[in-house]
Amino acid sequence: MSGTAPFVSLDDFEKYAHANLDRNALDYYKSGAQDMLTLRDNQHAFDRIAIRPRVLRDVSSLDTTTSILGRQISSPVCIAPTAMQRMAHPEGECATARAAHRKNTCMILSSWSTTSIEDTAKSTKGMVGEQAPKWLQLYIYKDRAATQRLIERAEENGYSAIAVTVDTPFLGRRLADIKNKFRLPPHLTMANFEDQGKAQVGEAAMQTASTNASGLAAYVASQIDPTLSWKHIAWVKSVAKIPVLVKGILTAEDARMAVQAGVDGIIVSNHGGRQLDTAPATIDVLEEVVKAADGKVEVYLDGGVRRGTDVFKALALGAKAVFLGRPVLWALNYSGEQGVVEMLDMINEEFRLAMALAGCVKVSDITREYVRYPAQPRL
Numbered sequence: 001m002s003g004t005a006p007f008v009s010l011d012d013f014e015k016y017a018h019a020n021l022d023r024n025a026l027d028y029y030k031s032g033a034q035d036m037l038t039l040r041d042n043q044h045a046f047d048r049i050a051i052r053p054r055v056l057r058d059v060s061s062l063d064t065t066t067s068i069l070g071r072q073i074s075s076p077v078c079i080a081p082t083a084m085q086r087m088a089h090p091e092g093e094c095a096t097a098r099a100a101h102r103k104n105t106c107m108i109l110s111s112w113s114t115t116s117i118e119d120t121a122k123s124t125k126g127m128v129g130e131q132a133p134k135w136l137q138l139y140i141y142k143d144r145a146a147t148q149r150l151i152e153r154a155e156e157n158g159y160s161a162i163a164v165t166v167d168t169p170f171l172g173r174r175l176a177d178i179k180n181k182f183r184l185p186p187h188l189t190m191a192n193f194e195d196q197g198k199a200q201v202g203e204a205a206m207q208t209a210s211t212n213a214s215g216l217a218a219y220v221a222s223q224i225d226p227t228l229s230w231k232h233i234a235w236v237k238s239v240a241k242i243p244v245l246v247k248g249i250l251t252a253e254d255a256r257m258a259v260q261a262g263v264d265g266i267i268v269s270n271h272g273g274r275q276l277d278t279a280p281a282t283i284d285v286l287e288e289v290v291k292a293a294d295g296k297v298e299v300y301l302d303g304g305v306r307r308g309t310d311v312f313k314a315l316a317l318g319a320k321a322v323f324l325g326r327p328v329l330w331a332l333n334y335s336g337e338q339g340v341v342e343m344l345d346m347i348n349e350e351f352r353l354a355m356a357l358a359g360c361v362k363v364s365d366i367t368r369e370y371v372r373y374p375a376q377p378r379l
């Protein structure tokens with residue numbers, strides 16, 4: 001750690017980035033939709049759950065390894081897709097990918113990344129050890145051929161799953177981005193779409209935003225297909241040779257439909273509180289989704305995970321793994337690849353300690369009896 005006092009929690013990475021990023025990027029990264037109630041509740045909901053520790057269990061030897069979609073990873077803490085990482089650090093998505101590789105954990109690349117699918121894949125070639133799993137997050141674009149091409153490019157470049165984001169037929173209303181008229185800085189591009197020309201998808205498209213919208217909201221409205229429905233999931237399944245997950249499920253009803261649609265996994269997510277404000281905190285709906293999935297597919301969670309005890313609680317309520325969004329951006333901004341490694345080390349160390357103090361020596365020991373969960377979740 002550099003600086004005066006050492007970083008002691010993920011909050012310290014956030015504080016660093018808050019002091020260091022410019023307003024356009026900081027507001028985009030940190031904001032939730034509207035009054036940001038869901039954003040806040042994602043974290044607070046973890047605080048309402050107590051861990052029921054068991055003692056006298058010989059916790060001298062701990063094992064945090066687990067698997068997702070059959071691939072072994074070193075811990076159940078993975079990296080969620082966040083767009084435009086080069087605003088946080090010049091090496092952006094490449095730094096994140098290398099950090100994920102070093103920690104042998106899964107990284108999901110946003111399809112709206114500032115580094116292409118190919119360059120992100122290349123950035124971990126030649127690194128020691130087996131390739132850590134990379135998944136591609138997919139939006140379904142109006143341009144179906146371009147969407148299909150993204151899937152093919154992911155497959156050609158060794159990505160092992162596609163996570164289709166299903167909670168964004170339109171962009172949530174993020175007030176600060178509207179005020180700032182958010183736009184991608186001119187030296188960056190939406191790297192997966194460069195062949196389509198900047199005018200359509202890059203900074204120029206954002207500049208055309210009306211005064212009532214952030215550049216991003218206008219951009220999303222121009223690119224994303226709002227007719228999105230379950231038949232599009234069937235279409236993705238029909239063209240993809242690798243597993244397909246849905247990201248953005250919050251109810252038992254939709255979890256059952258996802259299983260019926262034949263998906264390979266479900267990510268319980270409210271998009272980090274950035275889409276529908278007053279949607280429930282993800283940890284509050286995890287259990288109903290897990291029950292509805294009925295062991296047929298793996299269920300993961302993102303949203304508000306900031307501490308090792310949060311990871312423990314999500315696993316106790318049935319998540320196979322959790323994904324971090326904003327903490328990765330803060331850590332990137334702090335010091336690129338090394339920052340992300342340090343941030344992951346910190347939460348993994350906290351998770352190990354939570355396991356030890358709760359009396360669990362391996363991930364599969366963490367079961368429902370280890371948490372006391374309040375009957376009535378509230379916003």
Ligand SMILES: Cc1cc2nc3c(=O)[nH]c(=O)nc-3n(C[C@H](O)[C@H](O)[C@H](O)COP(=O)(O)O)c2cc1C
Nearest residue numbers: 029080081082083110165271272303304324325326
């Ligand atoms: C700045 C930012 C950009 C994001 N970009 C994407 C994206 O491109 N695709 C996507 O599916 N989700 C995106 N998300 C949502 C994350 O994948 C994830 O659901 C969320 O950040 C998890 O919450 P957390 O930030 O509290 O960890 C983004 C989130 C943030 C904060």
Ligand SMILES: CCCCC(=O)C(=O)O
Nearest residue numbers: 083112216219220271274
């Ligand atoms: C055009 C990027 C949208 C990315 C996104 O998902 C978000 O900002 O939450």
